[in-house]
Amino acid sequence: MNNETLKGHLDFLLLSILANGAAHGYAVIESLRQRSGGHFDLPEGTIYPALHRLEEQGLLKSRWDETAPRRRKVYSLTAKGQQSLSKRQAEWLAFSKAINATAGI
Amino acid sequence: MNNETLKGHLDFLLLSILANGAAHGYAVIESLRQRSGGHFDLPEGTIYPALHRLEEQGLLKSRWDETAPRRRKVYSLTAKGQQSLSKRQAEWLAFSKAINATAGI
DNA sequence: CTTGACACCTAGCAATACTAGGTATAAACT
DNA sequence: AGTTTATACCTAGTATTGCTAGGTGTCAAG
Numbered sequence: 001m002n003n004e005t006l007k008g009h010l011d012f013l014l015l016s017i018l019a020n021g022a023a024h025g026y027a028v029i030e031s032l033r034q035r036s037g038g039h040f041d042l043p044e045g046t047i048y049p050a051l052h053r054l055e056e057q058g059l060l061k062s063r064w065d066e067t068a069p070r071r072r073k074v075y076s077l078t079a080k081g082q083q084s085l086s087k088r089q090a091e092w093l094a095f096s097k098a099i100n101a102t103a104g105i
Numbered sequence: 106m107n108n109e110t111l112k113g114h115l116d117f118l119l120l121s122i123l124a125n126g127a128a129h130g131y132a133v134i135e136s137l138r139q140r141s142g143g144h145f146d147l148p149e150g151t152i153y154p155a156l157h158r159l160e161e162q163g164l165l166k167s168r169w170d171e172t173a174p175r176r177r178k179v180y181s182l183t184a185k186g187q188q189s190l191s192k193r194q195a196e197w198l199a200f201s202k203a204i205n206a207t208a209g210i
Numbered sequence: 211c212t213t214g215a216c217a218c219c220t221a222g223c224a225a226t227a228c229t230a231g232g233t234a235t236a237a238a239c240t
Numbered sequence: 241a242g243t244t245t246a247t248a249c250c251t252a253g254t255a256t257t258g259c260t261a262g263g264t265g266t267c268a269a270g
Contacts, residue, residue, distance in 0.1 A: 008109030039203035098144035
């Protein structure tokens with residue numbers, strides 16, 4: 001909720017969302033909310049800078065969709081982004097396993 | 106590893122460790138390493154400030170053990186800490202579930 | 211014609227794990 | 241005897257990052 005638990009995991013979520021197909025920022029927010037069952041209801045000030053970061057790192061690429069009624073910046077995974085996603089998924093599984101083991105769950 | 110994935114989850118781990126019995130800081134580091142299967146090999150500069158923070162918040166209490174060959178500051182859970190642990194465990198379960206759902210795992 | 215949903219953006223804040231340094235004792239090795 | 245290693249504590253400063261709080265603009269609905 002209002003704590004810092006998401007830190008370091010947001011990029012993984014964004015890459016996961018975009019692995020299911022290109023999407024613009026606002027739609028990413030909506031997907032995050034729906035697919036997490038309402039758990040991840042994140043403000044724009046969180047998502048947009050994160051998308052910019054990932055693009056700057058070469059994990060995402062974007063294009064402006066001018067055909068839509070409103071201007072939209074559509075993001076999609078690069079090959080490097082796909083690679084990073086696989087790596088991050090493995091890291092997440094190891095991380096959550098380690099937490100569970102440590103916490104005795 | 107070297108990323109920020111631990112952020113916001115360390116307190117939960119520390120409370121979990123100390124729920125199994127009082128321990129001093131150096132032993133907590135050792136427990137974290139062992140119980141996580143080597144995944145959490147955390148530097149002292151991470152653990153000591155975190156323990157101080159938790160004590161300041163009233164989740165831990167400490168006493169100096171002078172009987173040991175070297176001086177040791179032994180931490181144990183308070184009632185408030187026990188409560189917080191239960192809450193954090195539920196939050197962790199919800200969080201990891203939400204991540205898995207979002208990532209499609 | 212104003213409210214709300216859509217759709218983008220950024221400067222600064224707050225929190226936190228970590229780096230890099232420090233002190234000190236006991237055991238083990240050379 | 242002297243040096244290294246493991247034990248055991250500490251803190252000032254750094255870097256990253258999610259978020260707050262503001263801003264701009266379009267379009268549909270009331």
